[in-house]
Amino acid sequence: MSELTREQAQALIEEVLEVYPEKAKKDRAKHLMVNDKEITQSKKCITSNRKSVPGVMTQRGCAYAGSKGVVWGPIKDIIDISHGPVGCGAYSRGGRRNYFSGTSGVDSFCDINFTSDFQEKDIVFGGDKKLAKLIDELEGLFPLSKGISVQSECPVGLIGDDIEAVAKKKAAEIGKVIVPVRCEGFRGVSQSLGHHIANDAVRDWIISNRDGKPFESTPYDVAILGDYNIGGDAWASRILLEEMGLRVVAQWSGDGTLTEMENTPNVKLNLLHCYRSMNYISRHMEEKYGIPWLEYNFFGPTKIKESLREIASHFDEKIQEGAERVIAKYTPAMDAIIAKYKPRLQGKKVMLYVGGLRPRHTVGAYEDLGMEVIGAGYEFAHNDDYDRTMKEMKDATLIYDDVTGYEFEEFVRQLKPDLIGSGIKEKYAFHKMGVPFRQLHSWDYSGPYHGFDGFAIFARDMDMTVNNPCWGMLKAPWLKDEAEGEQKAA
Amino acid sequence: MANIMVRKSADGGLSFYLPKRDIEDSIISIEFDTPEKWGGEIRLGNGGIYYIDPIPAPARLPISVRARRVDGVE
Numbered sequence: 001m002s003e004l005t006r007e008q009a010q011a012l013i014e015e016v017l018e019v020y021p022e023k024a025k026k027d028r029a030k031h032l033m034v035n036d037k038e039i040t041q042s043k044k045c046i047t048s049n050r051k052s053v054p055g056v057m058t059q060r061g062c063a064y065a066g067s068k069g070v071v072w073g074p075i076k077d078i079i080d081i082s083h084g085p086v087g088c089g090a091y092s093r094g095g096r097r098n099y100f101s102g103t104s105g106v107d108s109f110c111d112i113n114f115t116s117d118f119q120e121k122d123i124v125f126g127g128d129k130k131l132a133k134l135i136d137e138l139e140g141l142f143p144l145s146k147g148i149s150v151q152s153e154c155p156v157g158l159i160g161d162d163i164e165a166v167a168k169k170k171a172a173e174i175g176k177v178i179v180p181v182r183c184e185g186f187r188g189v190s191q192s193l194g195h196h197i198a199n200d201a202v203r204d205w206i207i208s209n210r211d212g213k214p215f216e217s218t219p220y221d222v223a224i225l226g227d228y229n230i231g232g233d234a235w236a237s238r239i240l241l242e243e244m245g246l247r248v249v250a251q252w253s254g255d256g257t258l259t260e261m262e263n264t265p266n267v268k269l270n271l272l273h274c275y276r277s278m279n280y281i282s283r284h285m286e287e288k289y290g291i292p293w294l295e296y297n298f299f300g301p302t303k304i305k306e307s308l309r310e311i312a313s314h315f316d317e318k319i320q321e322g323a324e325r326v327i328a329k330y331t332p333a334m335d336a337i338i339a340k341y342k343p344r345l346q347g348k349k350v351m352l353y354v355g356g357l358r359p360r361h362t363v364g365a366y367e368d369l370g371m372e373v374i375g376a377g378y379e380f381a382h383n384d385d386y387d388r389t390m391k392e393m394k395d396a397t398l399i400y401d402d403v404t405g406y407e408f409e410e411f412v413r414q415l416k417p418d419l420i421g422s423g424i425k426e427k428y429a430f431h432k433m434g435v436p437f438r439q440l441h442s443w444d445y446s447g448p449y450h451g452f453d454g455f456a457i458f459a460r461d462m463d464m465t466v467n468n469p470c471w472g473m474l475k476a477p478w479l480k481d482e483a484e485g486e487q488k489a490a
Numbered sequence: 491m492a493n494i495m496v497r498k499s500a501d502g503g504l505s506f507y508l509p510k511r512d513i514e515d516s517i518i519s520i521e522f523d524t525p526e527k528w529g530g531e532i533r534l535g536n537g538g539i540y541y542i543d544p545i546p547a548p549a550r551l552p553i554s555v556r557a558r559r560v561d562g563v564e
Contacts, residue, residue: 043536049512196512283495283507287552382512 004374004415006396009034013398016410024053031401035393042386048401049382051189057405059353059425060379062185064088066194068151070277071202072181074098074228074253075261076108077146079138082115083131083163084153088185089115097442099232100255107144114138118155126159128166135170135178146258147177149201157184177258179205190380190402191355192276199280202261207285210262220246220315221267225282225293226274226357229254231447236454237273237298243329244312244322252278265289269314271296273450274357276385297357298450299458300365301334330452338368341459346370348418348466351411353403353426354440355379360389362421362440365449369459374415377403379423405429419466434474436465492559494540497552504551506534523547531560538562 004012013032017025030047039045052058061069064082069092072080082089093113102108116134118127135148150163163180171178181201183194222241227234234254241248249267250260264270270282270293282293294314296307305327312323348371352359359376366373376393377400378385389399398411405426412420412435420430421440430437438444438461446461448454492510496517499505504517515538521530522544529542539560 041535192512196509280509283497283509283552286497287495287554290550384512384514 004396006034006036009396009398012411012414015414016407019406024056027053028056028404028407031403032407033399035390035395035397035399037390037395039390040387041383042390043383046383046386046399046401048378048386049189049192049380050402052402053404058379058402059405059423060189060402061191061194063183063187063191063194063197064151064153064185065092066191066196066277066380067181067183067198067201068092068194069096070191070228071195071198071253072149072151074100074110075256075258076100076102076110077144077257078177078179079109079114079142079145079148081131081134081138081148081150082113082153083127083150084116084118084155086115086117088153089113095442096228097231097445097447098254099229099235105142109142109145118153123155123159127156127161128163131161131163131166132170135166135174139174139176145176147179149179149181151181152184154185157182157186177206177209192380192382195277196280199278199284202281203284206258206261207265207281208288211265215263215266217266217268218247219268220319221249222246222269222271222311223250223252223260223264223267224248225252225270225272226276226278227251227254227450228274231443231445231449233448233450233454236448236451239453240298240304240308240326240451241271241311244308244326245319246311246315246322252281265291267291269294269311271311273298273361275388276356276381297361297364298454299361300368300455301331301338301452302368303361303364304452304455334452334455337456337459341463342370344463344467345459347372349374349415350419350421351375351398351415351417352420352440353377353379353400353408353422355381357385358421358440360385360392362449363392365455365458366462368455369462371419371462374398374417375400375411377401409433419462434471436468436471438462438465491556493554494542494557495552495554506532506540507552529555532557534562536562 017029033046068080090113094111098110100108100110104111116130122130167178167180179201183197187193227237234251238248250264270291272278272282272293272295275295285291286293297303308323312320350366350371350373355378359378363373375398420435420437423441424439427437427439443449449458495507497505506517507514516535517532518535519533522528525547527544528547529544532540539562540557541560542555542557
């Protein structure tokens, strides 16, 4: 399909909204927009971070998902107790593939589900005693853990358990950090509030633990914030920073440790990849410790080069030379990848609907491959994310917030993109529609996609999805023959 | 009353951040901006007006202060 004009895109949105009842239509209309680069403030044309309309198919998660699944889960030497009924922990275990180096069950605990498994009696009599017992058991079974976090599920908030008191008492007993996190799923409209609550818990219980203690610092200390090491992303980013001469003190939180987090206030610059989930703690560190923070983008060579130079500009000439050296080293390899895949992907159209940072950060990587992003949206973004997205996207492209299953399908039916990047809930619906699809939440079980090394994998994955021969075989052979036969007859 | 954070933005101006609502915006004008007296009425890019009790100018930004919403969007 040829490119839409602004009027056509607006007409498409109106057509899609037509099926809703009056009230829902009015509400949903505020969440859909046609990009206009001249508007600098997204709040004038898009509403975000609002409760989803009841009855629609939304793809959002809950505060618990944001806190346990995103922020706390990947910290490898902290045991995260899913405090409440068993399901939340069981279904959020390992889904994001936050890689870590360590021995699972001995010194690393990312891929194990620890839960207090609430029963009826715990709801009636309260779960505090059970939590205390659970912490004792954990201490006996996993003595090498460095800390424990208590991730509340909905019932804990509803029955009013005092997890803070248990945490304080037990922390004194076992001599480890125990962090109570009030991330009950009913808080907020999406996982976004969970990120905020998790950041606040880190601020209150962890970040100042080592204030005033000796730390051997260098002028080149940085921390990677908001990289969850999905498929090894943080490692692919880290080697670039180390190659240019920086010292990465902490990884938040993919393959990160409690000690790293406690040492973060000593760094000279915080590098923020996922703005949505970790801007809160960056702002806190900026205020309390005077550490500046910088958003960067490690998707696709163009953006990586820009980011490396921007990061280097905060340091002296040694690092700036280092950045140029790294760029020069990888440029031939990147050119070869683009030369290989660009002819196969040139002009293909992509629609994205993910969370966090991907709908805007991956645009550059797709453009490096000659592809074009014609629609982007977030599950749980706020307006500052859309401010940033509108700059990245072309004019007259679609931007949709918390898009419903129906709307997304209709957009795809009309715009006919060559590739969709979204989550597992959408994946099979679009496979059945015959549209190439990548699950972009955890890189469709591939990765890493960050950094120069990641771009090679990204390009390969996009090529093998878009140009997969299976998309031409979706029609049953007898139906195909009939259709072709008719054509011949005509 | 709400806690807000005032920080220096990249372009050299001041920016306003309301953590509770996750609202970030530029500060267009601030009533008092001298070393002895800082704060007062602040006007935001989105049309909101907040009031900070005047204090001596902070030595370092960002700073978290209590502010009262006078008018406009939140």
